[in-house]
Amino acid sequence: MMESINRTRPADTIQKQSELNDLIGRTQETIATGIKFNRPSEAPSSWLEISSLGRQKTIEDSWLNNIGRARILAQQAESTFDTISNGIVRTRELMVLANNETLAPQDREVIALELESLQEQFNQLTQAKDSYGGQLFHSGDPIQIRIDTDILLTPAPTQQAVSQDIDIGGGATESLDQIMTNMIAAVRTGTPADRSQQLDRAESLTDHFSNLLASQGLMVNRLDEQEDRLELSQLSFIERRSNLENTDIAEAISRFQSLLVNLEAAQRLYAQSERTSLISLIG
Structure with a gap:
């Protein structure tokens, strides 16, 4: 039955x-x-989108890490240019003082000694190591860091751009060290015309490092803006994944x-x- x-x-x-x-x-x-599902078969399209979001997040995490590294280098370069610029201000003051033809030889020697001290400081700063143990201002090709699919940035300029190719007018360039050497010689043994010419070189140094400092400030701002954009993107990933998964x-x-x-x-x-x-x- x-x-x-x-x-x-x-x-x-x-x-x-x-x-x-x-x-x-x-x-x-x-x-x-x-959690809405535990296996891909339960929601294939959502699972695929979550996997894609995860891959993109990993890539953007690496860009954020690169931005952090680049910012450290960029800010160190910015601080270095600020210090050098302050030294250049003092250099110009000394050259203005040296152009006073009533100075005694011993007074000029005091100026020359201070200029030598500044020259040594500039050389140390332009040869400084970065926070990772390498040269802050790299010789040769610039070091570039990727912060987005199509964006490569150079967080600090090359040694050539910082201390070698300084525009002194008329299409000519000189190195920072050579300019300082010429200034010291003009103060100690040069003619009034020599000292007047070297005062112009002090103006060239002022313009050069002011431009570098301004460019470095823009670089730091650009890194900050890119970091903000990526962090917003990361928040969007989290929100979208939450909607798909939770x-x-x-x-x-x-x-x-x-x-x-x-x-x-x-x-x-x-x-x-x-x-x-x-x-x-x-x-």
Whole structure:
């Protein structure tokens, strides 16, 4: 008798109850864990998008790390140019003083000695090491750091740009060390015309390092702006992943309650079908 009854059970109703039970179980799990799915097969398109977001985030993390490194170098260069610029101000003051033709030889010697001290300081600053142990102002090709797909930046200018190719007018250039050497010689043994010419060189140094300082400030600002853009992008990734992955608890509870109602209805329908089948068999 039982085999006969079981053979007549509505397969679709049993299947529907099984599917509802599975859905209820998964919905309970999403409410408990706060995660919409645990396997790619449960939400293939969302899983693919999350994987893509993860790869892009990894790339942008590397760019943010590069920005941090570049900023350290850029700010160190900026600070160095600021120090040199202050020294150049003093150099110009000394050359103005040296152009006073009433100075005694011993007074000129005092000026020359101070200029030598400044020359030594400038040489040390332009040969400084960076925070990572390398040359701050690299010789040869500039070191570039990637901070976006199509953006490579040089956080600090080359040694050539900083201390070698200084415009002295008329299309000519001289090194910082040579300019300082010529100034010292003009103060000690030069003519008034020599000292006047070297005062012009002090003006050239002022312009040169003012331009470097301004450019370095723009570089730091650009790094700050790029960091802000990437951090906003990272927040967007987090928000989008949360929308894809995290359970909307209110929606899940509503769905859970709806599934329970559907299961109860399926169970009543199944019970009714069972009674009908049993009466038919007895009759």
